[in-house]
Amino acid sequence: MNVLDMKRLTKKFGDFIAVDGITLSVREGEIFGFLGANGAGKSTTIHMIASLLSISSGEIEILGRNIAKHPRFAKSNIGIVPQDLAIYEEMTALENVRFFAGLYGLGGSELKRRAEEALAFVGLADKAKSYPKHFSGGMKRRLNIACAIAHKPKLIIMDEPTVGIDPQSRNYILNSVRQLNEAGCTILYTSHYMEEVEEICTRIAIIDHGKIIADGTKEQLKAIVTDRKEIDIEVRGAGGLDLAELKRVPGVLSAELEENVLRIASAAEVRNLNRILERLMTDGVDIRAVKAREPSLEQVFLTLTGRSLRDD
Numbered sequence: 001m002n003v004l005d006m007k008r009l010t011k012k013f014g015d016f017i018a019v020d021g022i023t024l025s026v027r028e029g030e031i032f033g034f035l036g037a038n039g040a041g042k043s044t045t046i047h048m049i050a051s052l053l054s055i056s057s058g059e060i061e062i063l064g065r066n067i068a069k070h071p072r073f074a075k076s077n078i079g080i081v082p083q084d085l086a087i088y089e090e091m092t093a094l095e096n097v098r099f100f101a102g103l104y105g106l107g108g109s110e111l112k113r114r115a116e117e118a119l120a121f122v123g124l125a126d127k128a129k130s131y132p133k134h135f136s137g138g139m140k141r142r143l144n145i146a147c148a149i150a151h152k153p154k155l156i157i158m159d160e161p162t163v164g165i166d167p168q169s170r171n172y173i174l175n176s177v178r179q180l181n182e183a184g185c186t187i188l189y190t191s192h193y194m195e196e197v198e199e200i201c202t203r204i205a206i207i208d209h210g211k212i213i214a215d216g217t218k219e220q221l222k223a224i225v226t227d228r229k230e231i232d233i234e235v236r237g238a239g240g241l242d243l244a245e246l247k248r249v250p251g252v253l254s255a256e257l258e259e260n261v262l263r264i265a266s267a268a269e270v271r272n273l274n275r276i277l278e279r280l281m282t283d284g285v286d287i288r289a290v291k292a293r294e295p296s297l298e299q300v301f302l303t304l305t306g307r308s309l310r311d312d
């Protein structure tokens with residue numbers, strides 16, 4: 001079953017098309033990675049799913065129901081962790097969670113119980129009566145997550161939840177994502193941190209200039225760049241190495257020496273490892289280890305868009 005369906009979804013700001021006809025489905029149980037550079041259209045898409053922004057054209061369905069026709073159903077089944085923190089500094093942590101869970105439609109004793117559970121889930125039970133103005137950035141993010149999950153939504157949307165926080169809070173958040181997923185939540189996770197998406201997501205879509213340019217599992221995306229192979233050769237005594245000669249070996253696309261590792265990219269179809277190793281031995285280089293390197297999502301992104309994802 002699909003938890004989320006976007007059909008030809010488009011958002012225009014005046015003449016500018018920020019989201020350009022996206023058609024994409026997220027299935028139940030997935031941790032779906034929504035990957036794109038700054039300004040690619042991730043937040044705009046998410047804001048339309050969460051009904052925080054109007055749609056210019058196209059449709060969004062949550063669990064098969066159109067969100068424009070079933071706004072209450074959509075609201076009760078979606079939890080959004082926004083990029084900009086949405087918490088009130090003058091309310092305690094618990095009051096914040098209760099406030100947001102109330103907005104999502106919870107009430108009475110259930111609201112109280114679920115708010116306490118959500119706060120405990122993010123490791124802030126002992127801070128229930130504290131004011132978030134005293135919290136670290138990571139704690140505020142965790143509180144933000146508690147606010148989005150107390151009503152037990154089917155779909156949790158996280159918009160860059162690890163931007164600007166310490167590594168410990170980052171790990172905490174990534175583990176929370178896994179646990180929420182194991183507990184039955186479907187997650188839409190946006191990020192421009194490639195490693196995170198690679199680590200936790202089961203399927204990934206890459207968005208660029210408002211369009212989906214690729215989607216699939218990590219393996220499927222990486223298959224896009226299998227026309228090249230990457231080889232790392234650990235070496236010693238590379239003083240006599242002639243890189244220019246090495247680059248002349250048929251199939252070699254690039255060769256760089258970084259400390260003791262020689263990084264070589266080569267056309268996948270050319271069998272040239274013997275020639276490369278012979279070349280190194282001729283130059284008197286001591287070969288310690290040879291490893292094939294898996295293509296990274298960064299390379300996939302680079303191949304598809306011609307630029308690097310990270311600009312920070």
Ligand SMILES: Nc1ncnc2c1ncn2[C@@H]1O[C@H](COP(=O)(O)OP(=O)(O)OP(=O)(O)O)[C@@H](O)[C@H]1O
Nearest residue numbers: 013016018036037038039040041042043044045192
């Ligand atoms: N209210 C608006 N009016 C005009 N243009 C907008 C508006 N909101 C977003 N945009 C533009 O739409 C494009 C997509 O922005 P969006 O915030 O969705 O990108 P993003 O992928 O989420 O990037 P980031 O990671 O920086 O948030 C950008 O060029 C942005 O400048």
